Amino acid sequence: MKDVTTFDGLEVGYDVPAVPGMDEADIQTPCLVLDLDALERNIKKMGDWAKEHGVRHRVHGKMHKSVDVAKLQEELGDAVGVCCQKVSEAEVFARGGIKDVLVSNQVRDPAKIDRLARMPKLGARTICCVDDIDNVADLSAAAQKHGTEIECLIEIDCGAGRCGVTTTEAVVEIAKAIDAAPGLKFSGLQAYQGAMQHLDLYEDRKAKIDIAVAMVRDAVEALKAEGLECDIVGGGGTGSYYFEGNSGVYNELQCGSYAFMDADYGRILDKDGNRIDQGEWENALFLLTSVMSHVKPDKAICDAGLKAQSVDSGLPVIYGRDDVEYVKCSDEHGVISDPEGNLEINEKLKLVPGHCDPTCNVHDWYVGVRNGKVEVVWPVSARGKAY
Amino acid sequence: MKDVTTFDGLEVGYDVPAVPGMDEADIQTPCLVLDLDALERNIKKMGDWAKEHGVRHRVHGKMHKSVDVAKLQEELGDAVGVCCQKVSEAEVFARGGIKDVLVSNQVRDPAKIDRLARMPKLGARTICCVDDIDNVADLSAAAQKHGTEIECLIEIDCGAGRCGVTTTEAVVEIAKAIDAAPGLKFSGLQAYQGAMQHLDLYEDRKAKIDIAVAMVRDAVEALKAEGLECDIVGGGGTGSYYFEGNSGVYNELQCGSYAFMDADYGRILDKDGNRIDQGEWENALFLLTSVMSHVKPDKAICDAGLKAQSVDSGLPVIYGRDDVEYVKCSDEHGVISDPEGNLEINEKLKLVPGHCDPTCNVHDWYVGVRNGKVEVVWPVSARGKAY
Secondary structure (H helix, E strand, O other): OOOOOEEOOEEEOOOEOOOOOOEHHHOOOOEEEEEHHHHHHHHHHHHHHHHHOOOEEEEEHHHHOOHHHHHHHHHHHOOOEEEEOOHHHHHHHHHOOOOEEEEEEEOOOHHHHHHHHHHHHHOOEEEEEEOOOHHHHHHHHHHHHHOOOEEEEEEEOOOOOOOOEOOHHHHHHHHHHHHHOOOEEEEEEEOOOHHHOOOOOHHHHHHHHHHHHHHHHHHHHHHHHOOOOOOEEEEOOOOOHHHHHOOOOOOEEOOOHHHOOOHHHHOOEOOOOOEOOOOOOOOOEEEEEEEEEOOOOOEEEEOOOOOOOOOOOOOOEEOOOOOOEEEEEOOOOEEEEOOOOOOOOOOEEEEEOOOHHHHHOOOOEEEEEEOOEEEEEEEOOOOOOOO | OOOOOEEOOEEEOOOEOOOOOOEHHHOOOOEEEEEHHHHHHHHHHHHHHHHHOOOEEEEEHHHHOOHHHHHHHHHHHOOOEEEEOOHHHHHHHHHOOOOEEEEEEEOOOHHHHHHHHHHHHHOOEEEEEEOOOHHHHHHHHHHHHHOOOEEEEEEEOOOOOOOOEOOHHHHHHHHHHHHOOOOEEEEEEEOOOHHHOOOOOHHHHHHHHHHHHHHHHHHHHHHHHOOOOOOEEEEOOOOOHHHHHOOOOOOEEOOOHHHOOOHHHHOOEOOOOOEOOOOOOOOOEEEEEEEEEOOOOOEEEEOOOOOOOOOOOOOOEEOOOOOOEEEEEOOOOEEEEOOOOOOOOOOEEEEEOOOHHHHHOOOOEEEEEEOOEEEEEEEOOOOOOOO
16 A cells, blocks of 8 residues: 655645656556657657758647657757747747747737747747738737747648648738738748648658648749748658658758657558558657456456547557457546456556547646656646647 | 736736636637536536435536536535546545545555545545455555545446446445445445437437346345445436436436536437437537638638547537538647638637537636626646546
């Protein structure tokens, strides 16, 4: 029977799932566990790739929402900064000491624009995206009010079907407006093709990115003809970075999931037809869960359900086990098929989440482990920063 | 252009989405909004129903995870206490002043059992479920160690297919073991049929609950023959409470979603074939979102995606609008079909989430509104308490 253990005044099992120095076996479940060796290898590998291919890597902080992971990506992966999707999230990174932060998204609400315009005072280069000329005057007014500079990228919808302009004419028109607006600086293009990242086949992904690259190249050239240089041409994700990185047009990658991996991304295939979680990237993120009921001989119930993960991209996969399968997810329970009756009460299983981003977003902590011991407990610093 | 506004030292747009007294129009999105009038009516209506039918109502706190909402349910709905699914969640309610707390789930991990056994010291009657005779000695040892009493319900799997025993023999065997164990008290049965709550048709739901009631009645009678009385026979949800409440066997309802409603529950039909969100219950919970991009004339992008809601039970529905439809959800964006081009940038929409429980679980705050003004800002007190 364990006693309460505390960490910075927080109680294990109530506030935090673990404390540094604890055996991995004593971590309270359900919780997110990071294999620090695998994480560091993934980070270094992508950093090396970017360096070798002459592109910068602005890591996508919206995936992990962690200042600690972002700093590891700067240290081991030569990341030039982070991108993220919300102003409140960007503020977390800036307050945490990240010096170069891109909100790779539109910022339209007046209160959010005002916060964004104050962000340079936190010591961070502040960049956002624009897809509507009507946004320019508001951004400019806020930057002038606070005596700061907001850098702006024109967002191109190169296939994701969300925000972004779809013509070179619109890119040039908005870029010229930004260039002329006090307090703003035109800094380039944002062109992330999110919709193709999860296509299984390498050639299918390449075909989609070829279209994106053509759109971006056309925009870069048209801007050049107007005397507008792109400091940043950003995009690229875990399923496509080699295309953008080799395009000769993009100069900043924005990969996120490569660092942690997940079951949905893991299934996509590389050039040689191998799953990308079988060689290209390692599973570094796990949702640790415990068996809590096993009344039926062929079915175990675990303690990680919908409040410990997102199942939007499919159910989690049980790591390293082919005798058991996670088959159903309800609010607080997972149903595990255990046809041979192998699982014991309190046995711990490592789940590879279906989709890492929204799964990390429901947790407060990452428990970093190495050699069977808890080494670090990191807050999910920007969890809940959705504004 | 707004300035920073603070609330208890928290910054609006960073820490909190709103402050009391603010106009509803100024709430930062995405965030959860409660229509306080509708919430109070739902709470009172269910409380009145239980009272009229001679059953207690132990509200399901796992739905809202809010001490404030639970207290409103005690005050306006005569709730006798709460049930919830996790020990850490139960501790939040006990620390928050709820005096009667049932963990309607199995507790097996030694550290969790120890925490549970300490819970009575927080001033709360402490009840948990048991479905395995091997659990009894551990619970008893922990209660004796701390000099407390844990009340135990035998959990019957009456169709949900998760935890719980499936035979009356098993119920009686475990109940006798609990009755004989120092520090434990046998208090009755837990029999929640979760799997049928969302069946569309009233008659289909009734058929499933008839089976559950028969199992529970058999167990109650067999226990009585052994001299074991059930103080609590608990179960019943928003889609079934009238069956359990009229069964003559159940004496405690455990409804959760009725208070907030959601799109998935709202679709089920009452006895007369009407949707339950069209008369029986009101939508009191909304996910407020703003339009942030509208480059394509027939498609708007809003700021509430997978990190602001769970889509396990389907996409959200846009409240009060039949001209626009939420058609796609990615991490931070929602795609809204707007065939007539009616939506404006920064226009706010009220989404009815697909599934309230895991949606509330990703937010830190409820913003309670009445007559166009923010009246309260309540923490989602047990958010993240998954241990």
